[in-house]
Amino acid sequence: MKSPLLSLPGAVPAEGPDEGVAAHYGDLFREQRALADGTGFVDLSHRGVLTVTGDDRLSWLHLLITQHVSELPAGRATEALVLTANGHIEHALYLVDDGSTTWVHVEPGTQGALLAYLESMKFFYRVEVADRTEEFALVHLPAGSIVNLAEGEAAAVRETPYGRDVFLERGRLEEFAAAHGPAVGVLAHEALRVEAHRPRLGFETDHRTIPHELGWIGTAVHLQKGCYRGQETVARVQNLGKPPRRLVFLHLDGSEVHLPGPGTPVRLAADGPDGRKLGFVTTSARHHELGPIALALVKRNVPVDAELIAESTAAAQEVVVEP
Numbered sequence: 001m002k003s004p005l006l007s008l009p010g011a012v013p014a015e016g017p018d019e020g021v022a023a024h025y026g027d028l029f030r031e032q033r034a035l036a037d038g039t040g041f042v043d044l045s046h047r048g049v050l051t052v053t054g055d056d057r058l059s060w061l062h063l064l065i066t067q068h069v070s071e072l073p074a075g076r077a078t079e080a081l082v083l084t085a086n087g088h089i090e091h092a093l094y095l096v097d098d099g100s101t102t103w104v105h106v107e108p109g110t111q112g113a114l115l116a117y118l119e120s121m122k123f124f125y126r127v128e129v130a131d132r133t134e135e136f137a138l139v140h141l142p143a144g145s146i147v148n149l150a151e152g153e154a155a156a157v158r159e160t161p162y163g164r165d166v167f168l169e170r171g172r173l174e175e176f177a178a179a180h181g182p183a184v185g186v187l188a189h190e191a192l193r194v195e196a197h198r199p200r201l202g203f204e205t206d207h208r209t210i211p212h213e214l215g216w217i218g219t220a221v222h223l224q225k226g227c228y229r230g231q232e233t234v235a236r237v238q239n240l241g242k243p244p245r246r247l248v249f250l251h252l253d254g255s256e257v258h259l260p261g262p263g264t265p266v267r268l269a270a271d272g273p274d275g276r277k278l279g280f281v282t283t284s285a286r287h288h289e290l291g292p293i294a295l296a297l298v299k300r301n302v303p304v305d306a307e308l309i310a311e312s313t314a315a316a317q318e319v320v321v322e323p
Contacts, residue, residue: 001133003045004174005183014186017108017202020046024185031188032288038144040184044165045137045173048111052102052118054127061102064121064229065093066211068222074099077158077165079220081211082117087233089209091117092201092220094165096158103156103167105138107201137170140189147180162196191285194293197249197320203262204247204282204295210234212243213297215321245279245297246321252284252292253314259284259292260310266296269307269314278302281310295320 003021006013010026013019021043024031034040052061062070067080074097082091091114094105106114111131118129136155141147142163149157149166153176158165168176177183193200199214210233211221221234237243252260260281267275279298287293294310300323302308308315 001046001137001170003043003137005043005045005177008177008183011183012185018046018186020108022183022185023187025183028185028187028191028286029288031182031184032191034182035142035184035188035192036288038142038146040142040182041145041147041176041180042140042142042184042186042189043137043173043177044105044140044186044189045170046108047133047138048106048108048114049132049136049138049167050104050106050111050115050118051130051132052104052127053100053130054125056125057102057127058097060122060125060127061095062225063227064118066221066228066230066234067095068225069095069097072097075157075159077160081216081220082114083211083228083230083233085229087210087230087237088207089201089205089211089214089216094158096156096165098156101156103158105158105165105167110201135170136167137173139166139168139173139176140164141166141180142192162192162198187285190283191287191293194249194283194285194295195287195290197247197295199247199295200283204297209245209297210237210243212237213245213321214247242300242323243321244300246300246302246319246323247282248279248296248298248302249318249320250281250294250296250308250310250315251290251318252294252310254291256292256313259286260294260313264310266298266308266310266315268302269309273309273312278308284310 014023065080284294
């Protein structure tokens with residue numbers, strides 16, 4: 001899905017998973033400061049949108065996802081995961097129910113696979129699942145935004161500590177931008193996500209990631225609910241063991257010109273660039289106040305006070321997930 005807001009002045013298209021929206025509109029740090037101050041909005045119209053309707057929608061979803069949603073109140077935002085049978089993360093869902101419909105947004109391009117899985121699990125439940133990506137787009141209003149949405153302007157709104165995720169008819173994107181701009185690119189949104197230590201599917205995850213490694217226990221995984229696929233792994237690691245890896249936040253050496261990209265090896269600084277690989281960078285960004293920063297996955301037994309390097313860039317770690 002290519003956003004019409006790419007025609008706005010200064011828009012530079014994003015690449016990779018965020019292709020289809022703007023990376024920035026000409027001034028990355030100004031855009032970050034705008035978000036931090038609660039102004040502007042982020043075009044996330046490339047994300048997938050699903051809806052679940054029917055009388056059994058919440059009790060049915062409750063059986064399939066990691067979050068407790070059987071009595072989810074209307075208007076309350078939550079997030080959840082779909083796991084494999086071995087407990088590895090397969091999908092990340094960001095949900096809100098409006099009293100008759102559960103609205104879900106997911107990573108770009110993942111909605112088809114998620115829809116297929118949900119359809120396969122309908123059985124006799126009174127539910128209907130639909131991919132609404134072509135009809136509805138997502139935009140994000142940052143925390144502190146004073147934008148008042150007109151009645152009927154949004155199809156649904158997720159109110160979170162980080163701001164509001166607004167589902168609106170795709171044809172209203174340009175109208176929304178004119179009313180609630182300035183538009184902010186996804187690079188600014190990503191920088192604030194990294195600052196907040198918030199993991200993202202496909203960035204902080206790989207084929208063997210389990211929720212404990214990323215700090216998703218509690219926020220996306222409810223530990224006192226009934227069975228769901230992968231629950232055995234979640235319970236076993238929670239009660240009897242520790243995850244093999246942990247998410248860390250890195251303050252990178254600001255004198256380096258290039259940011260270490262995703263997959264860049266992380267090693268002990270004392271061992272140098274040829275030392276044993278202890279992990280890898282998952283997301284890096286330039287922050288308007290903190291400078292170059294990153295999230296990384298490292299082995300659980302890496303000392304929390306160890307000085308690290310990402311390739312050849314010095315990196316001071318900050319604990320996100322306790323070892």
